[in-house]
Amino acid sequence: MSKHMPALATRFAITATAAAAAALVGVLPNATDTAVRSTPEAAAPDAAVPDAAPEALAPEAARATPARTTPTVDLPVRHVALSAPSRAGSAAVSHAMSKLGAPYRWGAAGPSxxxxxxxxxxxxxxxxxxxxRTSRAMSRVGTPVAKSALRPGDLVFFYTPVSHVGIYIGGGKVVNASQPGTPVKVSNISGMPFNSARRV
Known part of the structure; x- marks a missing residue:
């Protein structure tokens, strides 16, 4: 056997081992590629980055990944203003308020x-x-309304049994003709024993 044979065998073994290692590395995930794919910059434009505070991202990343916002819908005021009076109720309030100061007279229904x-x-x-024509009969028409849900134009009844009625004008007040010697005026609801309310 030649004296150079052991050296050649060693060189062959080293070359084979290096080739096997290179082949193994070729099938493993690239560490650099994995890191790039996991960064916010490389995510798909629509991918969310949960729990990531904007200030924690580099300025370049913040520019590359626009912040996602919840869409909002602007509704017309008429759809959300649930406490607005009806047109008839508002007009009735205006007519009653036009009679402030008119005298009280039992059995009288205007116009003076x-x-x-x-x-x-x-x-x-x-x-x-x-x-x-009477407050007690009125207290059975329309739709019942809770005191907390009153709107201008609602009918508000007082005493038990019902013996007085006024028209709610807002702000906890009613316009009413209260008693002999007192003209049509605005009164606080809290100033009389509340019974019920109706919406017509």
């Missing part, structure tokens, strides 16, 4: 003097709505 139900029936008749 009123009792409580007379003022209400007169104001609503002006907008084309007919109501019963």
């Amino acid at each position: 003097a009123f009792d409580c139900s007379g003022l209400v029936t007169w104001a609503y008749k002006k907008v084309g709505i007919s109501l019963p």
Whole structure:
């Protein structure tokens, strides 16, 4: 055997080992590629980066990945203003308020003097709505309304059994013809024993 044979065998073994290692590295994921794919900059434009604070990203990344925002919808005011009075209710309030200072007279329904139900029936008749003549009968028409949900134009009833009515004008107040010697005026709801309310 030649004296050079052991050296040649060693060189062959080293070359084979290096080739095998190179082949193995070729099938493993590239560490650099993996790192690039996992960064926000390399993510798809629509991919979210959960829990990532904007200030934690480099300026270049912040420019490359636009912040995602929740879409908003602007609704017309008329769709969200649920407490707005109806057109008839608002007009009835205006008519009743035009009679502030008119004298109280039992059984009178305008146009120059009123009792409580007379003022209400007169104001609503002006907008084309007919109501019963007495406060107790009125308290059974329309739709019941909670005190906390009152809107201008709602009918508000007082005492038990019902013996007085006014028209809600907003702000916890009603316009009403209250009693002999007192003209049509604006009163606080809290100043009389509240019974119920109706919307017509």
